[in-house]
Each structure stands twice: as structure tokens, then as C-alpha cells.
Amino acid sequence: MHVLITGAAGMIGRKLTAQLTSLGGVNGRAIERMTLTDIVPPDAPAGAPFPVTATANDLSAPGAAGRAVASRPDLIFHLAAVVSGEAEADFDKGYLVNLDGTRALLEAIRLAGGGYRPRMVFASSIAVFGAPFPETIPDDLFLTPLTSYGTQKACCELLLADYVRRGFLDGVGIRLPTIVVRPGAPNKAASGFFSAIIREPLSGMEAVLPVSEDVRHWFASPRAAVGFLLHAASLSRDAVGARVNLTMPGLCCTVGEEIAALGRVAGPRATARIRRAPDAVIARIVAGWPQSFEASRAAALGFQADTSFDDIVTAHIEDELGGRIAA
């Protein structure tokens, strides 16, 4: 089969590419070809057992979505997006990339003709929800996003469901939890500290914690996120049903529980590198975020969350640090 990954240069895109390259197939079918696109040319994976085409392609540009599906990929992982902070700062760009780009891709599929009807896995986000909400969010709660990013993802979920209903493609939207531990340099996202307080101490650096330890949130490791994408690709149309957008399971834990897990895995020298510096602005933003979800449908469909934050810390050490913790 031919697999297309959009947003392939992003963190999840790269990990998904590596996993698919390693597996050599998906859903019991060998991968015969892989196409990677992003606004910058993604790196082609080393040693792939199938041909890989990596190209820069901005789906929101005229004709770009048509080019992306011209070679008729059987399975599309649609990860391309402007992140939350940028979509809020640049209204036009957020709508252009996140809404128009996705719609262009759906339209290109619809108009391809010749019975083309690929499977698409669409990366949505828990940002489609907006406070106030119940402590544990049920699967049937309304979407009241409080960011333009969340609005764009929610619109794309609706479009995906309608295009699937009309028979233009076979699709699943998965709402990813906040991903921790994100590898790489600290960024300015309000959620950055959830990763930084683990990642930086493991590398011998100080991390700043701007909120209190009782802040509770909904997490998935990069490994779990890749697992969600692959599992979504394997589900049958009948199993998913008409409601194609699913809240992914996650690990609900507090910042204090994160720190305790870090201590268990890496000891007190690691946790001592977390500096408390309360920030009222960040605390207020975070207070509007969801804490926990039922995610009953996803669980029933077999999606697997991380089972402990210790495992999330350990996975980061294995996958990003070559198994070594800073002394």
C-alpha cells in the first residue's frame, strides 16, 4: 500500500515515519511506497524497505492538495497543522492552514474520481473542548473551543464526518491528549512546562514550573500518540460508525505526580532541578484546560493509553536520550 503523511516534518510525523519504516507495513499489508509532505521537505527515513518521496507541499496553496493525492495514496495520515499558539497569533494563517488546507485535501480526494476512497487518519486535539466543563469529560460533550486552533480542528472534524458519511473517503479523527515528554528545545507554548519539567532535569538542566503541583491534565507519550494513529488506521468502517471523531484515552495526572514519577525513575538530583516560579498568566490559561476524559468509545475500540507516568519518563529516556540520564 501507499502511505501519505502530511506534516511529516513535525515531531509526531517523524516518529510515525520511523515506526512505519520499522514495521514495513500497516494493517497486515506491506507498505510499497511512502510519501512525506510538509511545508519544508521532510527527512526521508534511512534504510526504508520501500521507496520514499519527501516533498515540500503547502496543502492550502492552489493545486497542492490535488498534487498530494494525485498518486492515490491508500492511507493518509493528515497531521499538518499550525499549532495553537501560532493560530491564535496569526488568525489568517491558522484558518488558511488548519481549515482551508484540510478542506482542500478532503476536496481533492472527493474530486479525484475513479472510485478513489482512501482511509484518512486526522489528528485532532482536545483543544476542541473549552471550559467550563465537567471534571471528567464524556464522549458526548459539545465542542466549545476557546482558541482559533480548537475551532479549526472542530470544523475539520465536522467536515471529515460529512465527507465520510457521503462516501468520499473512509476516515477517523482522533483527539490527541497533550503530548509529553516532547523532545527538543523548550518552546513558549503555555503547555511547555508539562514536558520541560521532565526533559530538562533528565538532561542536567534546570526547568521552571509556573503552576502549582495540583494542576491536573490529560497526557499521552509520543509513543502512545503514534500507537493511536496506527490503531486508527486499522479500524473498520463498521467499528467506527457514523461518529468518526474520537477522544483518545490518556493518562490523567497532576504535576506533582509527574514530579514523583521523575523522582522514582531518575532520583532526587533530577527533581531538584525543577525551580518553582509561579506565573499567574500561565496558571490562568491552564485553569481553562480539560483535566480528564472518559474516552469510553476509544477504549472500547482498543486504543491504548500510557499506563503510568513512570513509563512516559522511561520511554523518553529510551527514545531520546539513548538510555542515559544526566548525573
Next chain:
Amino acid sequence: MHVLITGAAGMIGRKLTAQLTSLGGVNGRAIERMTLTDIVPPDAPAGAPFPVTATANDLSAPGAAGRAVASRPDLIFHLAAVVSGEAEADFDKGYLVNLDGTRALLEAIRLAGGGYRPRMVFASSIAVFGAPFPETIPDDLFLTPLTSYGTQKACCELLLADYVRRGFLDGVGIRLPTIVVRPGAPNKAASGFFSAIIREPLSGMEAVLPVSEDVRHWFASPRAAVGFLLHAASLSRDAVGARVNLTMPGLCCTVGEEIAALGRVAGPRATARIRRAPDAVIARIVAGWPQSFEASRAAALGFQADTSFDDIVTAHIEDELGGRIAA
């Protein structure tokens, strides 16, 4: 103030125009000017105490939305839409008019500059909900539309909420119940019989009832719908809050209760003109429709539903038949 009505040539648009003309003002402010648009030129109301401009304007055409707000209306009733059946039959037209047209209007407002920040009342629909759902639908249920029309309305609700949140305009979306008794000729809409079994007998004609009398649905009279639009225009930003899209209250009743009301108002000669002709296709479509809503927020905000189906029948006789029932 300057009032713009889009979709002004439609049934609700004409009734809203007439009501505003009769009132001469809205929210305690005199109307100084009114602009009516639709894809065909709407009729200007006779004897309006203010200047009325009636023009054909397809909001989805390039530049049209900008022209619609160039004169900076203070209050916009955005009713323009392709109806459910047409949006399902013509995929492109439905998305173009219902989604792109509304987005173009929102964008034209955002880009108008100079502190322009009108109030918009957006006519949404209970078609944003899709079966299966609880017998009584709460305000916080998710939107899982089963038509392209419902999808387009749900996307527009999300866009409206985001544009309001960003401060580009002040808006309220109201989900209208099924409107009965619709005046005019029977149409082929699956919901047509809800009106036809009242309207036709009152005019001495036979009506066909394709479903059983225990079918239950959610109704508002044209009078109540106009009342919802005017009330929505009067609400303060603070009262509406962040969740600007509201399910309107309605009258929950069965087809049997409709017929009983017709009998009370117009006697057995009217009800005898209803011919039972079960239609499995229509019955199946109708089985997927909502039956009842809590509509708690709208009720708390002072929206007023019809209080009985007798009143709905009586209003139709007064407003459409000059008070006369066929013998």
C-alpha cells in the same frame, strides 16, 4: 440604526421584515435604514417609515459580502441559506452558500476596519444534531449532524463563536425548531407533512400523513421564530457569554396532538381532510430527527416558545388566511 437582513426573500425573512417595519425599531432604537438581500431581489415592505434598499446579492460570490457590509449595518440578521434537501442534493452549492457565504460575511465584517463591530443574529438549526440522541436533548450535547446542511450550520456556529471571541463582532446563533405552519404550497421536504396536515385542511384541501400519529417533534410557529430573532438581537454580550449558540425553546408534540389541536380550532371537517398514507421512507427519515430539547439556556435568557399547538393553528389562520377557515 441600520438593519441588514440576508435571505430576506425567504419565508422567515419576509415575516421578520414585516415585523421590523411594523415596530419601526429594535432594542429601543429606531430603525433609520434597512437593507434586504437575497439571491433574488427581496420585496421592499410597503409603507416602511425608513428607507429600504432591496438588492440581489449572493454572499458567496467574490466581493459580495464586502458590498453587503460596506454601508456598515449595526444589526445583521443572517438568514441566507440553501435548505437541507438542496444542500444534500447539491454538495457544492450547499457548502458554497451555507459555509463559504457565511464565512465570507464574517470575514467582510472582520476586515471592514474602523472599529466596525456589528451585532449578528445567525439562524442555525436543530439539524446540527444527529441520531441517536437522548429523548430530551440537553444544551451540552455534541453536534453530530447527519446531513451536509447540519454540518454547514455546525461549522458556521463554531466560526461565529470564534469571531465573537476574537472581538470581530457581537453575535448570537439560534437553532430554530422545525417551523410550522409553513405558509405556501406543499413542498417535497420530508418534514413538509408537519405543516401540510394543518395548512391544507384549513384551506379545504386534502393533506397526506405519511407517518404514524405518535411521531413526536420540536416545533415553533413563524411568529415564534421571528420573536426568537428579535429577542436574540436584544441580548447583551455579557448575558450570552462565550457559548453564543443556543438551542431555541420549542413546542414538543406528536402528530396526533397536532391533529387534535386542528380539530379543536377548526372542527372535524378539517381533520377529516387528512388522509393516512404510510410511507416507510419518510418514516425512517423522521425517526432520525430529534423529539425534544431542554433548551434551558435559551429559556433562562428569555426566549419564548409557543405555548400550545392550538395557538400555532390560530396564528396561521390569523396571519395567512385572514381569519377565515374553509367550510
